[in-house]
Amino acid sequence: MPLIRFVREARDVECYPGENLREVALREGIALYGIKGVLGNCGGCGQCITCFVEVPEGTSAAALSPRTGVEDQKLRNRPPNWRLACQALVQESLVVLTRPQVGLQGKEAAFATALAEPLAAGPIAWPQPPQAEAEAEPDEPIESTTGDEAP
Numbered sequence: 001m002p003l004i005r006f007v008r009e010a011r012d013v014e015c016y017p018g019e020n021l022r023e024v025a026l027r028e029g030i031a032l033y034g035i036k037g038v039l040g041n042c043g044g045c046g047q048c049i050t051c052f053v054e055v056p057e058g059t060s061a062a063a064l065s066p067r068t069g070v071e072d073q074k075l076r077n078r079p080p081n082w083r084l085a086c087q088a089l090v091q092e093s094l095v096v097l098t099r100p101q102v103g104l105q106g107k108e109a110a111f112a113t114a115l116a117e118p119l120a121a122g123p124i125a126w127p128q129p130p131q132a133e134a135e136a137e138p139d140e141p142i143e144s145t146t147g148d149e150a151p
């Protein structure tokens with residue numbers, strides 16, 4: 001599974017390829033939002049502009065899905081390596097800084113440390129469910145309960 005290394009929280013979190021970054025963060029209890037976002041975020045619609053994350057320079061362009069049109073519009077006055085978590089799908093392992101707008105003391109050193117330890121690449125597809133028993137042939141024919149069949 002791709003690994004998301006959250007620098008501010010010093011946590012590594014696994015997710016499935018294609019999972020939404022915001023949903024993974026919230027599921028794992030990562031504090032994605034600042035005060036404004038906590039008080040009223042849009043729920044992931046790309047309208048409130050409060051779910052900023054920063055991805056360090058040099059991260060694979062394929063680690064997250066490409067910027068959406070919403071991000072192009074909403075992030076036009078922000079650094080190019082910022083994303084809206086609600087618009088980004090995780091494709092490969094990566095390092096992420098939540099709430100970059102509040103700063104992080106020693107950010108560059110924290111990025112260097114986070115990037116120095118290899119990230120597991122993880123599989124590139126969702127796991128296949130085990131063969132369902134429902135697909136197996138039933139042992140006995142199913143009898144009708146309507147009673148309108150010919151004798």
Ligand code: FES
Pocket residue numbers: 022041042043044045046047048049050051084085086087
């Ligand atoms: S949650 Fe509102 S823009 Fe991402």
